[in-house]
Amino acid sequence: MPKLARRITDTSKKSFGMFARAAALGKAGEDLIHLELGKPIHDTPQPIKDAAIAALQGGMVHYGDLQGEPAFRAALAEKLGSFNRIDASPDEVIVTNGLTQASFAAIFALIDPGDEVILLEPYYPQHVGKIELAGGTAVTVPLDAADDFRIRSDWIEQAVTPRTKMIVLVNPCNPTGRVYSRQELEGLADVAIRHDLFVLSDEVYEYITFDGSEHVSIAALNGMRERTVSTFAFTKAYAMDGWRLGYIAADAKLIPALMKITSNEVTHVNTFIQYGGLAAVTGGMEAVSRMVDDDRVKRDTVVRALNQMPGVSCARPEGTIYAFADVSQTGRPSQVLAEDLLERARVVVEAGSFYGAAGEGHLRICFGSVSHEQLDEAMSRMSRFFNDLTG
Secondary structure, three states: OOOOOHHHHOOOOOOOOHHHHHHHHHHOOOOOEEOOOOOOOOOOOHHHHHHHHHHHHOOOOOOOOOOOOHHHHHHHHHHHHHHHOOOOOHHHEEEEOHHHHHHHHHHHHHOOOOOEEEEEEOOOHHHHHHHHHOOOEEEEEEOOHHHOOOOOHHHHHHHOOOOEEEEEEEOOOOOOOOOOOHHHHHHHHHHHHHOOOEEEEEOOOOOOEOOOOOOOOHHHOOOOHHHEEEEEEOOOOOOOHHHOOEEEEOOOOOHHHHHHHHHHHHOOOOHHHHHHHHHHHHOOOHHHHHHHHHHHHHHHHHHHHHOOOOOOEOOOOOEOOEEEEEOHHHOOOHHHHHHHHHHHHOEEOEEHHHHOHHHOOEEEEEOOOOOHHHHHHHHHHHHHHHHHHHO
């Protein structure tokens, strides 16, 4: 048999974490509570569904604009200006198959073999795979849990070498739940500008913020518009994970390079679902606000319960649908704890080490993926587990 491409064989293997381990038990009919996947429990709001159905029935079933339907891109450009403070024209927007394709396109358009890409750790594992597939090298900058995983621009600076090409930012942050302050982002931006680096900004949780935390798009900061590829999706806030709908905002000079990747990869996104996205963008924020309010209640439930468990502490997430619980006081590795929770409590959570060494001593718990009743039951099971562990 001919050999596989080196881009496959030279890429480090990254599993699907605890989801893969839980799959066999789930097939066997075990009563599992899944808190490992960032899958919204809410249904897509009905007006969004209706718009997609109407487009489908109305004949929007043929090839469309390779960059995305013009009306949709116009609405996205307006949203970028009003919410993100990013001055982008419709021609500086590309509609993608979720944020996953958006970040893939950015990395493949901008990273050459041998280039280095800085990731803030704990990191989102998918970004590592894309960097390696492009022939680049992921360089991690571990953030400090004791400092609330705050961005330290001086630590980023120390990681910059002549080969550094890009910094990847996830804000609000999966897995830590941080919403980075303007001051933190300005420090990162200063490093990017002085060393002439690109920034790939993953903003899929932009609307899911709590307690007055302000989401700031780094492309809106001085000097960052031309060097930032901002990526977004309808996945989380609109509960549209199965729709696979996202978009890129980038400087006009970068659009042809990005389009060379997206158009060769998938031609363009399904035409009729873009009209669902158009309805989401233009339909107001009432449905999103209701879902975020529900996530806020679940967040409070989880944080309160975790902080009552022996050996466990948890800071209040500022955004996202994740709690990043500190379990270091148990003295056990996070992967071992995650596996024991699965086997003994039938609760599936993700080990902090899955997100890099800086995540060790933590468990990531998705509170947005289950009902209130399931969440209460999961916290009861976890409480019994940790009480038995330390008893």
